[in-house]
Amino acid sequence: MTEVAREPLGRGKHARRRVLEAALEVLAADGMPGFSMESVARRAGASKATLYRHWSSPSALLVDAMDAQFRPLPEVDTGDLRADLVTLLTAFASALSGSPFPTLMAAFTDAAERDPALGDLHAELTRRRREPLLRLLAEAVERGELVGDTDPELVVDLLAAPFFYRRLIAHQEMPADMPAAVVDLVLASVRLGTPR
Amino acid sequence: MTEVAREPLGRGKHARRRVLEAALEVLAADGMPGFSMESVARRAGASKATLYRHWSSPSALLVDAMDAQFRPLPEVDTGDLRADLVTLLTAFASALSGSPFPTLMAAFTDAAERDPALGDLHAELTRRRREPLLRLLAEAVERGELVGDTDPELVVDLLAAPFFYRRLIAHQEMPADMPAAVVDLVLASVRLGTPR
DNA sequence: TGACAACGAGACGCAACCGTATCGGTAGGC
DNA sequence: GCCTACCGATACGGTTGCGTCTCGTTGTCA
Secondary structure (H helix, E strand, C coil), X not given: CCCCCCCCCCHHHHHHHHHHHHHHHHHHHHCHHHCCHHHHHHHHCCCHHHHHHHCCCHHHHHHHHHHHHCCCCCCCCCCCHHHHHHHHHHHHHHXXXXXXXXXXXXXXXXXXXXXXXXXXXXXXXXXXXXXHHHHHHHHHHHCCCECCCCCHHHHHHXXXXXXXXXXXXXXXXXXXXXXXXXXXXXXXXXECCCCC | CCCCCCCCCCHHHHHHHHHHHHHHHHHHHHCHHHCCHHHHHHHHCCCHHHHHHHCCCHHHHHHHHHHHHCCCCCCCCCCCXXXXXXXXXXXXXXXXXXXXXXHHHHHHHHHHHHCHHHHHHHHHHHHHHXXXXXXXXXXXXXXXXECCCCCHHHHHHHHHHHHHXXXXXXXXXXXXXXXXXXXXXXXXXXXXXXXX
């Protein structure tokens, strides 16, 4: 018998995918207070038994759902640091303006404060989201475009953080030229040979 | 009869204060999912009737509680822009490292996404928190220390946002020299006559 | 010291979610 | 075209919060 531990197949997969999508819909709509196995099952048109068959707890379900939803920023590398950064941050700002993502982020951030598994995943997804920015900066350092003691991690913080902050904390608008303004302000202090 | 509309007096005030404190304790401990009139009353050692006497809904209670808890950053103005900014951001980073505040922020940020009254208060409290930073920058502009087209609001974003981001989103540590590093990086691009 | 407003305690019926169990139905592999 | 693993539906008792109500108590001010 060459049977191996088998993934749930056929209909199983469909149910699983439907539930993961429904989980994020519920989370975006009602936040953690409304996130229950019962409500997710209802929205997915699935049985509670099915949910418990796949996930032992709401937390486990949420980990899977958020992980499945993650989409990395596009990889761009034209060699023009400023242009590439503006492209990435514009894509990011646009995601943060679109509807479900920021609301999901808020709910997930709260949940991550109290559940270690969610906290770890939150950190990991953030790390993956930072990667394209980090790579661009690392290459610029390589090329000798940036001042010697530049801390790429800190620079990524300064580039990415204001967008979260404006949307989730300050509840202010994000003008279309904000990515360019942020990039210019940050690059002015780390790029060699920039006139002031 | 010179009787005016009377504040709840004596014992009333004590109960009110106790409930507001308990509300934040519950919120920090269990987040929005655990935030109920019932659980707050329990922790405050108060009757549910008392809560409903003062607040018509959990949302109204939360607005009062968050508003009462707000502590502005200290006002500092030695005339040394860099030193003052570092002082303020160090105080801020310390608050974000201490226990209840960031957890409260996460819960409140999530709640503010779904409740307009909380959203307005969130924006207002953020505005008040930004004020000391904004004032320092405005005075520096006045003194002609910064480049002409500096956008003080954006600069405040860049100064404040990374601390929220590191603690709540990236779940990374905040080294003791982070405030100075952020200030130096930002000032390098907006301050006149800074050597690079 | 007396009167009274605010209080704590807790009971009420209602609704939601919990986690588990048991069905008959159905889609997909053989 | 059968077989079976997976599925949706539904019922269950238990728990928790809801919002309202009624008590008996207690602190405070006149």
